[in-house]
Amino acid sequence: MSQTPSILKLSEIVSLCKRRGFLFQSSEIYGGLASTWDYGPLGVELKNNVKNAWWKTMVWGRDDVVGIDSSILMHPEVWKASGHVDGFTDPLVECTDCKRRYREDHISSTNTEDTNSPDTPLVCPQCSGSLTEPRMFNLMFKTTIGPVEDTASEAFLRPETAQGIFVNFNNIITTTRRKLPFGIAQTGKAFRNEITTGNFIFRTREFEIMEIEFFVDPKDADKWHKSWIADSQKWYTNLGVNPQKLRLRDHEPNELAHYSTGTCDIEYLYPWGWGEISGIANRTDFDLRAHTDSSGESLSYFDDKTGKHIMPYVIEPTFGTDRAVMTFLVDAYSEEEILSGSGKKESRVVLKIHPSLAPVKIAVLPLSRNENLVPLAKEVHETVRKSENITGMIQYDDAQSIGKRYRRQDEVGTPLCVTVDFDSLDDKSVTIRERDSMSQIRVPIANLTKELRNKLE
Numbered sequence: 001m002s003q004t005p006s007i008l009k010l011s012e013i014v015s016l017c018k019r020r021g022f023l024f025q026s027s028e029i030y031g032g033l034a035s036t037w038d039y040g041p042l043g044v045e046l047k048n049n050v051k052n053a054w055w056k057t058m059v060w061g062r063d064d065v066v067g068i069d070s071s072i073l074m075h076p077e078v079w080k081a082s083g084h085v086d087g088f089t090d091p092l093v094e095c096t097d098c099k100r101r102y103r104e105d106h107i108s109s110t111n112t113e114d115t116n117s118p119d120t121p122l123v124c125p126q127c128s129g130s131l132t133e134p135r136m137f138n139l140m141f142k143t144t145i146g147p148v149e150d151t152a153s154e155a156f157l158r159p160e161t162a163q164g165i166f167v168n169f170n171n172i173i174t175t176t177r178r179k180l181p182f183g184i185a186q187t188g189k190a191f192r193n194e195i196t197t198g199n200f201i202f203r204t205r206e207f208e209i210m211e212i213e214f215f216v217d218p219k220d221a222d223k224w225h226k227s228w229i230a231d232s233q234k235w236y237t238n239l240g241v242n243p244q245k246l247r248l249r250d251h252e253p254n255e256l257a258h259y260s261t262g263t264c265d266i267e268y269l270y271p272w273g274w275g276e277i278s279g280i281a282n283r284t285d286f287d288l289r290a291h292t293d294s295s296g297e298s299l300s301y302f303d304d305k306t307g308k309h310i311m312p313y314v315i316e317p318t319f320g321t322d323r324a325v326m327t328f329l330v331d332a333y334s335e336e337e338i339l340s341g342s343g344k345k346e347s348r349v350v351l352k353i354h355p356s357l358a359p360v361k362i363a364v365l366p367l368s369r370n371e372n373l374v375p376l377a378k379e380v381h382e383t384v385r386k387s388e389n390i391t392g393m394i395q396y397d398d399a400q401s402i403g404k405r406y407r408r409q410d411e412v413g414t415p416l417c418v419t420v421d422f423d424s425l426d427d428k429s430v431t432i433r434e435r436d437s438m439s440q441i442r443v444p445i446a447n448l449t450k451e452l453r454n455k456l457e
């Protein structure tokens, strides 16, 4: 078995995702809606597994984080106080010829070096037409609440989940009696009306994030910032992401969000280059202070050791859920040359994804559709599916040759296949085949679910 040295193209991932039901273009029968994607049967399993793995590590795995699920629609004052109404903008430029619109800071990096000097004006990357002066474009999606469309009913789709946490700060303190340092975690959708989108599910206008607001004594903020950078990186590598393809990058002062004094990104080396998959920001006391001033309700913390009220600082590790999905897919994708049963060289695509993330945990495969085999294979499938030893999707597949079915399961990252053959009828045993090594062992059906559970752990 040898790894073929090939450079993975984004199009190969996109094609696998569509072919096998991970992701579809949204509203495809109407020609699609730009940069919106629907998770198919395998995609939703993968995405749920990613979110569960995150929650397990970040909430259940620690004793200093609790969860919340706040609503997408919030009081409009929230977004004024948070600075998003005034400050959540990107510089928009328009081509005077073809009318295409760009984020000015995105084209400066894509234009060639000689046109990038301060004296040379930027031109349209498509038609080289001249560009308008930049104007600041707010990224929040506006909507109205109720039947009357006026400014009083105006609301926004949340551009981040953090504010739902800040406005509940007192509720959480009162109901959980937490002491600093502690965090509040949330996963959910956010919406940003990005000027430019692209690279599949990497940059979309509707996306999901997983994030924690971690409240600390201001004097401990730097220490916790560093510790969350390390913990965030570890989350990816513990789930199998190649550490060589991860790097840390501190934001330059001019890239910092309006609330942040320091942000460190974790970047992954995608087929098109480095891209941000997590950001760990020090948001200081910006938000708690702003909401205290704006709402009139104090969001401070009473330290009963010193008898003083303090305004905690916030360390915010954010993970893009869709970006995490894409990272796990890209990182796990591999092509190998193997020898087939008849000794011929053939290639296989295999998704070497961590078992806890794999969309299908186990596939049960009868050697053929022989009428004596099928009832036993179906019985085995039901036993595994209903077993309390195993959580996750268990598939039954009897279409086409056994070799083709192994390839299909390899391609979607199924860690284990259970094959029911003619010997099974007599010896009441089946074969477990492992995805990565392709090694096979024979196991009595009576011990099967225990064996499978051990192998998945």
Ligand SMILES: [Zn+2]
Binding pocket: 095, 096, 097, 098, 099, 100, 124, 125, 126, 127, 128, 129
């Ligand atoms: Zn143009």
